Amino acid sequence: MRDVDGAVANHDGNREVPLGRRQAVGRLGGLAVVAALGCHGVRRVDLPADDASAAPPPAPDASIRRVLGYAALASSAHNSQPWRVRRESADRLVLLRDVMRRLPAVDPADRELMLSLGAFLENLAQAGAALGLPCDIVPVEGETDEVATIHLGAAAPGPTARRTLDAISRRRILRSGYRDEAIAPDHVAAMLASAGEARFYARGSREWSLLRDGTIAANRLQAARDDAQRELASWIRWRDDEVRTKRDGLTPESLEIGGVAGWWVRRRYTSASVMSPAFRKRGVETAERQASAGGGWLVLTGSGSTRASLLDAGRRYERLLLSLRGLGIAAHPMTQILEEAETRRGLEASLGVSETIQFLLRVGYVERYPEPVSVRRPIDWFLV
Template sequence: MRKILMNRKKFISLAAGTVALAGVTGYSLSDKSNYIRSDRTDQPGGTALTLDERAILYLASLAPSGHNTQPWFVKYIEPYHWIIGNDKTKWLNGVDPTQRETMLSIGAFLQNLEYAAGNLGYDCDFVLLAATNEEESVVEVRLAKSTVQVYDIEKIKQRRTVRSHYGNEVLKNDDVKFLIGTDAEYIHFIPNTSKQCHWLSEQTIEANRIQSYRDEAQKELSEWIRFSSRDAEKYRDGLTTAGMEIEGIAGWFLRNFYDKADVMKKTFREQSIDKVRNQVAHAAGWLLITSNDDSVASLLEAGRRMERLFLNVREKNIALHPMTQLLEEAVTRQKLVSSMGMGQPVQFILRTGYLKAYPEPVSLRRPVERFFRG
């Protein structure tokens, strides 16, 4: 029995890179494939939204967020007039107690919303409502008919966080210039040939080690992992086996044998740290995104800036992987401020690198009706 157990642990370590076998009873072996975004198409219904409004809000919701919590809601005032809100039930108090990341995610949502609205011929008028990150009403938005501002919304639909198969080739100068565009003051490329890159990689490993053994953070993570396809389909958010890029037999194993309790075990924590160690060893470097300050307005703009970057990388076959633990843990965050010499607060740390082939998006999204408040 011991030999079999060890073989299974080795299998999960090699195939999934994040987990090891735990003793769980009551297995169901019927969960045969990863549940992904394309497995379900939601039909409009049950709200006062027009087809244009619903299309715009769905595209806005394809923005990234920590643990894929999707921490936004939309309060309906009248047609094409909404409040974009901060959903407190989606907060990650264990890793984001100040709701800094919540504001960044809502900023990314606003960027998608503006692009999607313009593509359908609407101008957006945004009015900031929130003075702090904890306020429920964040931004008031009114849409008005205007000339069509053509934007390739396939970029929004195809945006994806990629975690594996990065090359180590440093990004070409022309590609860096293309990605940064007019945001050179706020987006900084740290190539893997630099000492700063090595420091960021080491501190990212350390921050993940600290966070993995901080029970509050680990318990929070366990609440947002959707191991089974049943839970993935039910909640349509969180971290799925597909989103964590655990495919084939390894994905089947997790979907059928794992639950929240396994996330708290030492084997899971150690395998998670090993996975991070492997990830940071394969990259072209890091992209850091800064802001003027930590005000709500600056955080929203930093989120918009990050989303614009995310929407451009695919055409260059460049991947992005937000690795935020360094900013979430007090010890490593303080080291970042003193060691990197950045004149502005860092809001995003993104691992980056070239891919040979770009995978399709798989992360789930709740239908518009679930985050719409009429």
């Protein structure tokens, strides 16, 4: 799954852009003055949360809009933000999938789309409880675009409201800076408690090696697929003006391309760059480094592929992500192994897992934990 905060990645993405800082500096030659400027691309903090062109919302709607704003900070594949929300009454919302934001090349069955919507629902539930609008969420099965109904109650704000909202606001997926050290047993226990149905495989174990090798193989397969590469290219926002206009997808900042390298790719890279053999080759090399780094793999499982099961897995995934900054641990979804039939086949049996595998995350302690930069669409863009 290609991610949000994260990368040329799966869920918040997984393949990092191949141009390194040294390569960019070499190409730019003596333009040291550019580096001195330290200019950055568009970050979340640079953009307003709401659409400035929209009329001010009625006062009673302010609290609901605030909750929806936190919900929309959820992780999603390629930062596609595949959610729409219909307001049916003062206390009833309906969550819908946005079929225009599907990823048919890597997610033809909309499995990852449903996981992303589950992450949205978890943020909605936690923010609602924190702000005094507890949510009763009921999944909707079938082929309809309606995914879940949400009934909003009324209660006193939760006692840990500030901590909850801070965790939602500061959640970030990282791809680089992972330390190759063992994760403390109490931290493993905390992650498993947040994730619910899950397994942890420590660095150096047989299962860790299997997931590393399978992830690398899946990245090679995906890099060779023109449809997958084209889809990836369509979700990368190289130009700052495109970031401001679309407010979604993967940006140089969320791909962790900063400094001179960021300046270079914002001016020189296009969708055609992503289709080049050099980009694909370096993307695989990056995936090899990433899959080999960190303290282990966390595997989230579930009871099957029903909507309810996928939404539940997405909620547990987001719940896990919200717990990690306090532990100094980052998680990087690398789910290409689930997207390619050749690497997906027999994975549960190889790992000795009887349940369905829903998520694969590389986890580990990181050198630093920067603030989130991935952009989000204003509420009026998805509230219908």
